[in-house]
Amino acid sequence: xxxxxxxxxxxxxxxxxxxxxxxxxxxxxxxxxxxxxxxxxxxxxxxxxxxxxxxxxxxxxxxxxxxxxxxxxxxxxxxxxxxxxxxxxxxxxxxxxxxxxxxxxxxxxxxxxxx
Amino acid sequence: xxxxxxxxxxxxxxxxxxxxxxxxxxxxxxxxxxxxxxxxxxxxxxxxxxxxxxxxxxxxxxxxxxxxxxxxxxxxxxxxxxxxxxxxxxxxxxxxxxxxxxxxxxxxxxxxx
Numbered sequence: 693x694x695x696x697x698x699x700x701x702x703x704x705x706x707x708x709x710x711x712x713x714x715x716x717x718x719x720x721x722x723x724x725x726x727x728x729x730x731x732x733x734x735x736x737x738x739x740x741x742x743x744x745x746x747x748x749x750x751x752x753x754x755x756x757x758x759x760x761x762x763x764x765x766x767x768x769x770x771x772x773x774x775x776x777x778x779x780x781x782x783x784x785x786x787x788x789x790x791x792x793x794x795x796x797x798x799x800x801x802x803x804x805x806x807x
Numbered sequence: 808x809x810x811x812x813x814x815x816x817x818x819x820x821x822x823x824x825x826x827x828x829x830x831x832x833x834x835x836x837x838x839x840x841x842x843x844x845x846x847x848x849x850x851x852x853x854x855x856x857x858x859x860x861x862x863x864x865x866x867x868x869x870x871x872x873x874x875x876x877x878x879x880x881x882x883x884x885x886x887x888x889x890x891x892x893x894x895x896x897x898x899x900x901x902x903x904x905x906x907x908x909x910x911x912x913x914x915x916x917x918x919x920x
Contacts, residue, residue: 725908734894734913780848782851801848
């Protein structure tokens with residue numbers, strides 16, 4: 693099992709460029725999340741998907757869009773990147789079916805720099 | 808989801824027990840207490856969770872007060888590799904808005920040799 697896989701691991705963008713961060717999990721989890729972490733800060737929730745076909749905003753959704761493509765994949769898109777979006781992005785997933793209080797599994801992170 | 812309060816940093820001597828506190832005074836009856844840790848920019852790692860009973864696993868113990876308004880994560884014999892930021896989160900059961908997890912800034916535990 694690979695767990696949660698994020699691509700790319702590193703990316704440098706110019707202001708105004710767009711890009712998509714990809715996330716895939718092979719644990720058959722129903723819920724998936726995107727977080728960002730700025731230097732010295734905790735994780736802040738951008739968007740989440742409670743189940744396939746649903747998405748909802750977290751704490752800091754502005755400037756981002758998401759797509760829950762299928763049960764395995766949850767992508768995060770920056771339409772017009774800004775320097776304030778320079779951060780490390782973490783994807784996570786967990787099982788919340790059947791009343792389980794599932795633990796979160798995180799990917800290794802995607803380090804994005806916007807110049 | 809209930810908010811949590813943790814001290815920003817703590818020190819612990821190697822080999823001693825590390826006791827990390829968390830206040831969650833607005834926790835409601837169906838909310839669980841979760842602990843994660845993050846070692847230097849890696850993805851956070853699950854440690855333990857509980858509802859109202861104390862819990863123990865191979866990594867740590869979780870002590871939840873009877874009124875559930877606070878909890879303590881105990882690492883019984885801290886090692887240098889336990890140096891990390893520790894996050895305490897409370898959240899409800901699955902479904903709807905309670906499905907999201909909000910991380911605070913956590914506690915930076917520095918284990919000293």
